[in-house]
Amino acid sequence: MSLYISYGQEVMPVAQITATITDAADIRALDCVMPDYIKVSRLSKRLAELMHLPPVGPDDYPINYGLIIKGGYLLDPEATLAETDLPKPLTLRIVPEIAAAQDEIDTFGEPMTGEEDESELDEFEIETGEQIALIHDDILAARPDVRIDAAVHKKIEAFARKDRHTECAGLLLGTVDCEDTATVIHISAIAPAEAAEGTRTSVRLTLEAWESMLWVRDHKYGHLRVIGWFHTHAGWGVFLSDPDVFIHRHFFPHPNMVAYVLDPTSGSDGFYFWHEGKISPCPNYGLVGTADEIQLHKNETQAKAARGRRPDLRDAIIGLLVLLVLGLGFAAIPLGRAHHHREKPRQRTAAVKPPEHVKDKPAVTDKPAPPADKTYAIASGDNPWSICNRIYKNGDLGTALMRYNGLPPNPRLSIGQQIKLPSKEKLEKLAGH
Known part of the structure; x- marks a missing residue:
């Protein structure tokens, strides 16, 4: 079936462009037939809807989408497909203009006003097939x-x-x-x-x-x-x-x-x-x-x-201001109170001194020494959970094992890196079990 478009008294045939549309990460694809007289910016918006992509971002601003030829260039948003040199077969990726930010997104440019010229109010249709998956992994649920x-x-x-x-x-x-x-x-x-x-x-x-x-x-x-x-x-x-x-x-x-x-x-x-x-x-x-x-x-x-973090000039100024404020605050503390705080460490040290009668107790020589820690070399695929699940039959001890080795809960473990393996009882005690 042939389609036509009327511009006043002039009637022109409408060419149909066949293309495969994919998302930016090549997860899924959609075969479609599009009119060639619509601006790329409008086609992008409609294709985003058909691909079930979000119309607005986390900042509630409309997302601006574009079309990129696979292996090629970004299409001019103000041009039509008829005005563009397109390869055959044609595969287009639809991509978003979007920001990663610290919760409150910095605004680049002006928000969209929703105003469109009369030509952009024309209705048009895009014929589509079923979406197809481009990735076929055997295992999806495993860690x-x-x-x-x-x-x-x-x-x-x-x-x-x-x-x-x-x-x-x-x-x-x-x-x-x-x-x-x-x-x-x-x-x-x-x-x-x-x-x-x-x-x-x-x-x-x-x-x-x-x-x-x-x-x-x-x-x-x-x-x-x-x-x-x-x-x-x-x-x-x-x-x-x-x-x-x-x-x-x-x-x-x-x-x-x-x-x-x-x-x-x-x-x-x-x-x-x-x-x-x-x-x-x-x-x-x-x-x-x-x-x-x-x-x-x-x-x-x-x-x-x-080395730690190397402060820049801004950080150094902030640090000096903080020290100045703290210095003024401590200067206002009465000397008696400051003396009281200095005496506390000496009192605490005296309180933990062993009682004299402990020296008279006979030494215990038959008490078995605690088992020595074993050494374990990190292998391919190891993580704290898998190590503890395999050795202690309890993967939840992974955080305690890392703490025992002076490491953060989720460290970057290198193949061949050595860690200590204490007894399960010691690890459970450290974990508070």
Whole structure:
């Protein structure tokens, strides 16, 4: 059936464009037939609805969507498909312009007013087929074993250090495989968002940023798939804000997709994964590389921990002001009260002195010595929960085991790293069981 469009007295035939539409992360696709006379900006909005993508962001501003030719360029939002040189067959990715921010999103530009010219009020139809899945993983419900190449981890750190007080972002690329009953998510490349607009509290993934990221993904790492995204927090610590969760939930919703957060000012980082329908912190992740790369990373991590955060001028001024206020406050305290506080440590020391009669007790020589701690070397796929579940038959002791070794609850464990294994009784006591 032929279609026509009338411009006053002139009647022109309408060409139909056949295309496959995919989301930004290549999770699902939709075959469709579209008219060629509609502006790309309007087509993007309608296609977002058909792909069940959110119309507004967490800031209640309408999301601006764009179309990018797979392996090609971003379509001009003001042009029509008839005015664009399109390849055949045609695959278009629909991408959002959206910001990851610290809860209250910085506004870039003016909000949409909802005003449209008369030509944009014309009705048009897009014929579609059924949505099809592009990812077919065998295991979806298992806790993932997240691994990242040491060289890739270093690239993210270097990208973040370009301006550690400005947030940045990018795509995580790699493979997903099954080992026994575990899902191994292996990150072996990144596509940094070089064109993103960052501030100290947010990073906006513009349509141009998506264009550059997907070009890298298609031309350099076409054999890899998108398995998540990363972004930095410039001094805010490691967590997912509400806007971050919104992005992951709507644009990286596959169960085997992860989010990585790095705070370059402190070196702290962490992964987040899908667990029972919720986005949860990943217990740990593995670093993959040569022995030299692993050792270098370990040395750098220890150096960062020893050096601590290096304050900038702003932090130093704030610190001096705090010390000045505290100094004035202490100067106002009566000397008697200050003397009383100085005497407390001496009183506390005297109170814990052993009683004299303890010396007269005979030494006990037949009491067995407590069992010595065993040493355990971290293997591939290990995390605190799996280690305790296998050795102590209780994975919930993982946090206590890490505390016993002087590590955080969800540390970055490297293959070959050695930890101490105390008795189960000692660990249960430490855990308060």
